[in-house]
Amino acid sequence: MEEQMNQTAVPAGQPGAETGAAAPAAAKPGEAAKPRSRKRKTSRTVTTGRAYIRASYNNTIVTLTDAAGNVLGWSSAGKVGFKGPKKSTPYAASVIVKDVVDKVHDTGLREVNAYVCGIGSGREAAVRALHANGINVMAIKDMTPIPHNGCRAPKPRRV
Numbered sequence: 152m153e154e155q156m157n158q159t160a161v162p163a164g165q166p167g168a169e170t171g172a173a174a175p176a177a178a179k180p181g182e183a184a185k186p187r188s189r190k191r192k193t194s195r196t197v198t199t200g201r202a203y204i205r206a207s208y209n210n211t212i213v214t215l216t217d218a219a220g221n222v223l224g225w226s227s228a229g230k231v232g233f234k235g236p237k238k239s240t241p242y243a244a245s246v247i248v249k250d251v252v253d254k255v256h257d258t259g260l261r262e263v264n265a266y267v268c269g270i271g272s273g274r275e276a277a278v279r280a281l282h283a284n285g286i287n288v289m290a291i292k293d294m295t296p297i298p299h300n301g302c303r304a305p306k307p308r309r310v
Contacts (some may be wrong), residue, residue: 175305187304197223197260198259199217199260199261199262199264200216202264204265208237208270210227210271211271212227213248213272215255223260224254226250226254226257228247230247231247231250236277239272243273245276245280248281249282261286262288264289264291266292267295270295278291
């Protein structure tokens with residue numbers, strides 16, 4: 152009877168409720184619980200890489216990668232703070248490039264091959280901004296998809 156009186160009922164899901172799993176070991180008195188150690192980011196040293204510029208009518212996205220295609224940093228007009236029709240302007244493209252170059256500054260990226268996709272107004276401004284922010288553009292390749300032969304024509308109308 153005394154055992155039942157000493158036990159207090161704790162609703163399931165609350166701290167202190169006993170589940171099938173073993174309870175974690177309590178810290179010693181006077182010792183704070185150790186936080187879990189997080190894996191520290193290692194900064195790679197990359198001198199050459201690629202710059203992918205996606206310039207649409209509505210937005211501009213710039214991604215900087217190493218030579219193998221592993222992403223070092225990216226930015227877009229919406230991420231920087233532009234809204235609405237301002238996202239696709241050449242000024243927004245230059246601000247985007249400055250943001251992404253600041254992110255990858257510690258990797259040592261100095262030369263890129265630019266791959267431009269899309270027909271937005273920020274495509275040329277982004278390439279110029281790469282050079283203005285201290286990254287040498289070695290080559291520019293246009294990856295914009297071009298339709299060939301178009302869609303199938305409708306069949307002739309029968310009257």
